[in-house]
Amino acid sequence: MATSSSLLRVSSYGLSRNNITYPLFNYLDIDLVVSRTYCTTGTSNDVTDNRTSENITNVSRMSPNRYRQYHRKPPEMAYKDLIHKRNLYATYGNASGEDARLLWPSRKKLLDQEQEEKEEGKPLLERLAQIEADKKMEEQKRLQRHEKIEKNMAQMNKWITEYKKKHETVALQAKEREAKKEALLEEAREYFGYKIQYNDPKFQEMLAQKEETEKKEAKKKKKEEKLKKLADYLSRPDGKKSESAEPGKLKS
Template sequence: MAASLLCRRTVSVYFRLSSCKPALHPSLQCGFLLQTASYNPKPLKLNLRNPYIPDKDSERTPEWQKTAQYDRKLYGRYGSASGVDPASLWPSHEELDRIIAEEKEWQPSLEVMLKNIEAREKEEAEKRREKEKIIAANMAKMPKMVADWRREKREAKQKLKEEKARREKLLAEARERFGSSVDPRSPKFLEMVAEIEKEEKKKRKLLKRRLREEQAAGAGPTPAASS
């Protein structure tokens, strides 16, 4: 008991000192060898004279011991003593076709991998070229787009200014007509606005009719032609 404790302490001191000093003291080396020599793994016991071979015809044998995978395990452990025919361990034609198909799908050859990489790089290059074309086309349209945006902004600002001026004009006319300030949401004010819009519409119609009459009169025969 004391010797075992001494060996454990010696190995502990050895591991502490080995991180600081490259050289090992002979006493520490001896203690380390004594500690490692005490480890004795048990050998794997194989009963080659009377190995356990499950009876596949028995109902008491588990199903997993009746599979081909377990037969391969038995043959790998006991060899010919397992009674397993080595020819039966090879995959069938169907299993071999499935294995080959899986290898082709998940483990393609180097040539196939290079072709896949080349096709993917070609596709990515084509996508990049298409994207660059779209960017170039949009950049070419950019001056016109900026000009249109500025024009729309000016028009919106002008329209807002005109609406504000018209609103102030209507409010001033309402004060003049009713003698006091009127709420723009009141029915009285809305009725006045409807009347004004009706009058303006009538004036526009009269103006268009007058212009058409003037154009028709100007398109008549000239005095030289009539003579």
């Protein structure tokens, strides 16, 4: 294959080639080099090889190795150490062109790893057994948790009912306290003759006196009930006395 070239000169006089001037333009002065390639063997189909054809058809603008990886082909590497070779074989298998026998650890490497395991502690089999035991324990915990969730879900309706009942009880108690508070304020208004606030010291003093009076009345009532039970016990001439009226069972 050979290449020939000729010089074209474009000047203000025109196009010149081989000392012959062809008038074209009046304002340009450009030098052009025209190359022409021809084949001396007579067969133009052998000019391009497979790589050139592949580069021509590759319009992805990817690098050659990225293009090969995209088409599941191993990349071309100028230098490959053992780690690179193992990675290539693990990714592409026999298509990587690597010898699997050379990728296996040497006997010395295996002995060194075994010695390292002994120095670190437990051997590999024991560690694998420990890992398996940990997995079983995690699975057991997961099953127990699911069992607990199912048990709680079975009691969900009961708990919801209890919660609603408790909420209603709390609301009822709050309503009763509010009604009692309003009744006490109304009583204080009638006692003092004017509307009084709940945090007024006079109202708080009245509440303390009222509570003390209620305690005395409750204690007096309890004592009367006790005396009544004792009188009922003593008034029975026969031995048929109720257990609730026995002196030993009377609360002091």
